[in-house]
Amino acid sequence: MRSNPFSSSFSRASKAYFIALPLALAGAGCSSVPLKEGGTLTSYSNLGTPKGKLSKSRVYVDGLSLAPMKTVAIAPTSFSFSAASRIKSPDDRAMVSNALDRALCISLSDRYRMVRPGEPADLTIRSVVTDIVPTNKTMAGVSTVVTVGTGFALPVSVPRLPVGLGGLAVEAEAVDGSGAQRAAMVWARGANSLQNNPRVSQVGDAYGLAAKFSSEFSRMLIAGKEPKGLDLSLPSRQRIKSWFGGKPKYVACDAFGRESGLVGAVAAKYGAPPQWTEKKPKPVAGY
Numbered sequence: 001m002r003s004n005p006f007s008s009s010f011s012r013a014s015k016a017y018f019i020a021l022p023l024a025l026a027g028a029g030c031s032s033v034p035l036k037e038g039g040t041l042t043s044y045s046n047l048g049t050p051k052g053k054l055s056k057s058r059v060y061v062d063g064l065s066l067a068p069m070k071t072v073a074i075a076p077t078s079f080s081f082s083a084a085s086r087i088k089s090p091d092d093r094a095m096v097s098n099a100l101d102r103a104l105c106i107s108l109s110d111r112y113r114m115v116r117p118g119e120p121a122d123l124t125i126r127s128v129v130t131d132i133v134p135t136n137k138t139m140a141g142v143s144t145v146v147t148v149g150t151g152f153a154l155p156v157s158v159p160r161l162p163v164g165l166g167g168l169a170v171e172a173e174a175v176d177g178s179g180a181q182r183a184a185m186v187w188a189r190g191a192n193s194l195q196n197n198p199r200v201s202q203v204g205d206a207y208g209l210a211a212k213f214s215s216e217f218s219r220m221l222i223a224g225k226e227p228k229g230l231d232l233s234l235p236s237r238q239r240i241k242s243w244f245g246g247k248p249k250y251v252a253c254d255a256f257g258r259e260s261g262l263v264g265a266v267a268a269k270y271g272a273p274p275q276w277t278e279k280k281p282k283p284v285a286g287y
Contacts, residue, residue, distance in 0.1 A: 031133055031190030031205070033167035038080045038130035041173050042181040048226070054189060055216060061183040063224030065176070066123075072112040072174075073121035073252070074101050079129045083169075086132050092203045093129075095278050099207050100127060100170070102256035103214035106242045106249075111222040114250040123182065123221075127172035133190065135205045136164025140198035144271030147198070160198050165191040166205030170213045174221060183221055187213050201273035208268075245279070257281040 035056050037044060046060035077097040079087075087093050104125060105114050115121050143161040167190035174183040189212060191205035198204065219227045238249040245261035248254060260267070260277040267277045 030162070030192040031165035031167045033131060033133055033169050033188040033190045035186050035188045036130045036169045036171075037186060038128050038171050040080070040126070040128045040130075041171055041184055041186075042175060042179070043184070044186075046181070047184060047186060054192070054195075055187060055212065056189065057185055057187040057216070059183075059185045059220060059226050060181070061220050061225060065180075065182045066174075066221065066224045069122040069176070069182075070113060071115050071121045072108055072123045072125060073115050073117050073119060074105055074108075074125045074256075075117050075127075076256075077101050077127040077129060077170075080131075083129045083132045086134055087202060087206075089202070091275070092201070095274065096129065096132070096168075096203050096206050096210050098256045098278075098281060099274075100129075100210035100214050102253065102259070103211040104218055105253035105256055106239055106259075107214060107218035108221065109238055109249040109253065110236050114252040116252045116255065121177070123174045123176060125172060125174050125217075127170055127217075129168065129206075130171050130186075131167075131169035131188070132203070132206050133165075133167035134202040135166035135191070135199065137200050137202060137204075139164030140204055140271060141200045143198040144200070148270060160193040160196065162193045165193075165196070166203070166209075167191060168206045168209040168213065170210075172213075172217055185217050185220065187216065189213070197268045198271055199268060199273055200271050201275060204274065207274045255281055 035050055035058060047058040048060065050056055050058050077100050079093055084093060108114060139161060146158055147160060167188070169188035171186045172184065173181050176182055189209050191209065196205055196208055199207070201207070215231070216227065219231055242248050243259050243261060245258045258279040260279060264277040
């Protein structure tokens with residue numbers, strides 16, 4: 001039986017459309033968050049010019065001074081007044097702070113011995129959320145339904161709808177025992193349709209982007225220089241263990257809770273709020 005040429009052409013066109021649609025949406029869907037100085041760094045004069053496309057940043061790093069450093073303490077991340085006013089729930093703000101500090105602690109454990117705040121340390125990390133764009137919970141829910149539903153029905157699932165995307169801006173510095181700034185970063189990034197799963201929470205995007213910031217800042221400290229290009233290195237064994245919710249390399253990291261592992265990954269794929277799977281910090285003896 002001869003095939004219908006119109007039907008064949010329509011089928012090819014449909015496949016091409018559904019393959020091109022995700023790329024088109026992804027290219028169009030990106031939340032823009034400007035770099036923002038919060039006035040909390042020891043100095044801004046050493047920062048370089050703005051760089052980056054997805055993540056925008058201005059950085060400073062004194063690699064020679066960082067080389068002999070061995071111990072690091074992380075002061076809990078705080079929010080500027082303007083950023084805090086955009087997220088009314090103290091629990092949501094604390095969750096973003098914990099996610100940022102936990103990711104910092106785990107990443108920096110590859111190079112440094114992590115100690116608790118207040119203990120003697122060669123370096124202390126101080127981070128402040130200077131801006132946050134809340135995720136639109138309604139649109140995140142709609143996007144989840146569309147993405148998950150089309151994944152079952154079509155060869156390629158439609159990515160997140162480019163509406164209601166959130167974002168995050170952070171500034172952080174590493175200071176030595178005398179209070180001298182040895183590294184600093186002013187950073188901002190918005191969620192995009194392709195890389196960030198929609199989660200039904202005001203801080204759904206900020207929660208995920210906090211780990212992106214921590215990865216870039218810790219990479220700079222470990223290398224002692226401004227990072228360039230994508231990080232293609234394999235994660236260390238201790239990072240993998242921590243990602244699965246295991247005991248961190250240093251007990252100081254438990255102050256920021258444990259990763260939610262596979263349960264959290266599945267929950268994120270189906271749009272569940274991070275509040276459902278976030279593991280709260282456990283009290284540490286003698287802390």
